[in-house]
């Protein structure tokens with residue numbers, strides 16, 4: 001039986017955090033054999049989180065001085081643990097250039113026109129404009145409902161070229177799409193189709209804009225959080241980041257920055273889009289919830305918008321360190337997490353700092369604990385066969401930009417990176433019995449994960465909710481697009497269990513909220529046990545005599561083989 005040590009810092013004032021850590025409450029069933037080591041290691045892990053998610057770090061926004069200060073902490077730990085610099089120019093840093101954009105919602109407007117009648121929409125209530133891509137200043141175009149907006153002709157599924165709406169009819173139109181996809185398509189495929197192929201299919205079809213409607217099922221939090229996050233600046237890689245050149249080498253990795261109208265529509269207001277078509281949003285939602293195919297049809301109205309934006313240039317670094325392996329020919333295993341978070345924003349519960357303690361100070365802390373453990377091995381002359389590359393990304397919250405830049409411009413030869421193990425809010429909220437591993441069905445890394453899981457008494461399971469697109473929503477996906485096998489993992493639960501509800505509540509209350517801070521309850525013993533598992537997984541992948549590779553059956557194998 002595992003002993004649970006819960007940190008209940010929320011019960012006291014913020015000033016007393018240190019004494020609280022020392023007096024961490026222990027609840028659950030006491031077990032005479034439970035390891036005091038786990039508790040000590042849990043506290044050491046939490047100590048990193050305490051530094052990185054402190055209010056003084058102001059939410060570590062990409063490009064901010066506080067992000068750089070947090071980066072300084074990480075680099076000092078890399079040195080302390082005996083890691084060599086592996087960034088640019090003999091440093092631990094890899095600077096990345098971005099364009100930052102704000103939408104001025106006060107000066108922008110959006111509306112519908114049906115049967116010659118103008119119907120203004122309220123920004124924030126009905127829809128929000130995307131700050132993540134260059135938007136045209138004005139738009140006036142017909143709306144077409146395009147179902148899930150998935151373009152997968154090889155699987156016989158293509159919303160862009162269906163009988164009802166041939167591709168040619170999309171030229172000059174704004175498409176409206178719903179999150180999700182039909183049940184017969186594997187989750188990985190739907191996830192992939194929602195990224196660059198959708199944008200490319202839209203550009204090829206001459207589409208001028210996209211309006212996406214999240215289904216309530218696909219939303220991790222309510223519309224008010226979507227609306228308040230719209231005031232956040234968006235970003236993309238600046239021309240000097242050389243993304244266009246990367247796109248030529250790795251079509252999957254490059255992005256298209258041509259201006260395109262992009263907005264998210266509030267599902268509670270979405271009937272406005274469907275009125276007068278003979279279809280309703282409710283009907284589409286029922287089909288989407290059942291993962292049934294969706295019809296495509298003309299929405300018989302136009303969308304007009306004026307979009308006012310402001311832009312700035314920003315530089316922010318990735319951090320890279322390495323431990324050499326015993327066989328220089330065997331390459332590296334990358335271990336990664338992201339340091340950036342959302343900075344300071346709209347108040348939630350009277351608080352404006354988005355600390356990002358779990359997202360993803362917790363992942364960075366585990367990378368640091370892994371570095372400490374493997375650094376100590378190396379000190380004793382114990383090195384795995386492959387080297388280990390410790391990579392901390394910037395601009396994950398801006399659309400996986402730091403990792404995309406690193407995957408396109410690796411600081412070691414690209415072919416030397418054999419695998420990536422990524423950590424992004426693995427959420428040690430309860431005892432560690434099970435891990436949900438994203439990418440498990442795709443590569444030989446699954447064998448390593450299962451072997452190490454068995455040794456640690458942890459059940460290794462696939463992603464139970466593939467429609468949340470988690471596999472393409474964090475940094476491992478940049479490695480996947482560059483052909484590198486990757487895994488990411490989170491604490492697992494059984495559907496309907498108390499753990500499931502704890503996880504769901506965390507998403508609803510804390511995810512991308514000011515409440516993801518140091519006052520939340522975290523199971524430090526479980527975190528320490530996870531860290532021990534993770535370090536062993538890194539060792540196992542680094543020692544594996546066979547080079548990690550995608551399975552024949554994997555959809556993502558195409559990026560590895562370049563086919």
Ligand SMILES: [Zn+2]
Nearest residue numbers: 359360397512
């Ligand atoms: Zn996040």
